[in-house]
Amino acid sequence: MTNTTTKVAVLGGGSFGTVLANLVAGNGISCALWMRNEQRAAEVMNSRENAEYFPGFILDKRLNITSNFDEAIEDAELIIMAVPSSAYDTVCSQLEQRISRNTLILSTAKGIRADGFRLMSEVIQEHLPHNPVGVLSGPNLAKEIADNQYTATLVASASTEVVEASQTALASPTFRVYAGDDPQGAELAGALKNIYAIIAGITGSMQLGQNTVSMLITRSLAEMCRLASELGAEPMTFMGLAGVGDLFVTCTSPLSRNYRVGQALGQGKTLEQAVAEIGQTAEGVATLKTVYDKAQELGVRMPLVDGLYRLIYEHVEISEIITSLMTAQQATDVEHKVKGI
Ligand SMILES: NC(=O)c1ccc[n+]([C@@H]2O[C@H](COP(=O)([O-])OP(=O)(O)OC[C@H]3O[C@@H](n4cnc5c(N)ncnc54)[C@H](O)[C@@H]3O)[C@@H](O)[C@H]2O)c1
Numbered sequence: 001m002t003n004t005t006t007k008v009a010v011l012g013g014g015s016f017g018t019v020l021a022n023l024v025a026g027n028g029i030s031c032a033l034w035m036r037n038e039q040r041a042a043e044v045m046n047s048r049e050n051a052e053y054f055p056g057f058i059l060d061k062r063l064n065i066t067s068n069f070d071e072a073i074e075d076a077e078l079i080i081m082a083v084p085s086s087a088y089d090t091v092c093s094q095l096e097q098r099i100s101r102n103t104l105i106l107s108t109a110k111g112i113r114a115d116g117f118r119l120m121s122e123v124i125q126e127h128l129p130h131n132p133v134g135v136l137s138g139p140n141l142a143k144e145i146a147d148n149q150y151t152a153t154l155v156a157s158a159s160t161e162v163v164e165a166s167q168t169a170l171a172s173p174t175f176r177v178y179a180g181d182d183p184q185g186a187e188l189a190g191a192l193k194n195i196y197a198i199i200a201g202i203t204g205s206m207q208l209g210q211n212t213v214s215m216l217i218t219r220s221l222a223e224m225c226r227l228a229s230e231l232g233a234e235p236m237t238f239m240g241l242a243g244v245g246d247l248f249v250t251c252t253s254p255l256s257r258n259y260r261v262g263q264a265l266g267q268g269k270t271l272e273q274a275v276a277e278i279g280q281t282a283e284g285v286a287t288l289k290t291v292y293d294k295a296q297e298l299g300v301r302m303p304l305v306d307g308l309y310r311l312i313y314e315h316v317e318i319s320e321i322i323t324s325l326m327t328a329q330q331a332t333d334v335e336h337k338v339k340g341i
């Protein structure tokens with residue numbers, strides 16, 4: 001797909017799918033937004049508003065919203081996956097036998113499948129081994145994109161076709177799309193930061209100072225890099241939009257659902273209550289256990305992940321966790337430094 005792009009399909013009509021599809025349609029490119037619920041799709045199509053997620057945000061009149069999967073993907077050169085990571089296997093299996101090998105796929109979910117520690121691009125490739133795949137990751141709060149706040153993102157792929165097609169489809173005067181060549185790092189960064197956003201939400205509810213927030217973000221970044229470099233990703237990816245960029249926005253904005261889960265936990269609610277209260281996808285909840293298990297398996301030091309795990313699953317008091325985070329034996333050698341930063 002080049003500047004002559006003819007059709008894009010966005011699968012998943014929640015917050016992110018809606019704003020991405022609207023960006024594509026706004027660029028004058030034929031775009032179908034697929035929502036699985038027939039009645040909802042009809043309502044959004046007729047009212048031009050996805051009232052469940054963005055009341056008052058009027059969608060581009062050229063955007064087609066449909067619950068008909070075949071209609072949505074027919075002739076699409078680029079398919080943008082915007083369902084949560086938990087739905088990837090289901091939706092990818094629906095694509096099998098229905099799309100050509102040339103169809104480009106862009107993954108936007110920020111999660112990791114627990115079974116086999118599979119990244120979303122890996123799930124796609126398992127179902128669609130011949131299709132070129134890329135990942136989009138960065139500081140991209142959907143509400144701010146809908147409000148046309150200046151935003152940048154990263155599309156990382158081994159396929160220049162996917163990068164170019166994504167730039168053509170999504171870039172606008174308020175949405176800048178950078179190219180990257182470390183999809184594994186971009187995906188890991190996007191998924192890992194959700195865990196730290198939950199911790200930031202907890203500290204937010206405790207009204208701790210900016211020194212504390214800054215320490216948390218910095219220590220989070222070091223932990224993320226340690227695990228990612230152990231898994232073979234490029235640490236420098238974490239210095240960019242998908243790493244520190246997304247970590248910063250998600251750890252500081254109550255628009256982040258993961259941050260809000262943390263706020264609710266900090267107010268004494270249970271995890272179940274917190275998740276129910278948000279009512280939308282907060283990938284960090286499932287990612288926490290997946291990453292905790294992986295860090296244990298690989299022997300990677302992740303004290304913040306350990307602390308959140310102990311708080312949620314072992315019901316250890318927050319004060320005890322903070323004390324252990326602040327008084328743990330300090331490294332005096334370079335062993336604990338992250339390679340590359
Ligand atoms: N919202 C954001 O600001 C944002 C930004 C960047 C990335 N993301 C990522 O995008 C992914 C999707 O998140 P979201 O914010 O759109 O979530 P959301 O909760 O707002 O919406 C998810 C949508 O997916 C639909 N869905 C769930 N299972 C499905 C299935 N099996 N088939 C079809 N549809 C299904 C739901 O009905 C819902 O409409 C997440 O991994 C998230 O981390 C979100």
Ligand SMILES: O=P(O)(O)OC[C@H](O)CO
Pocket residue numbers: 110138139140141142194197246249250255256257258259281282283
């Ligand atoms: O609402 P969250 O916590 O899923 O965060 C949304 C995006 O990932 C921010 O880049």
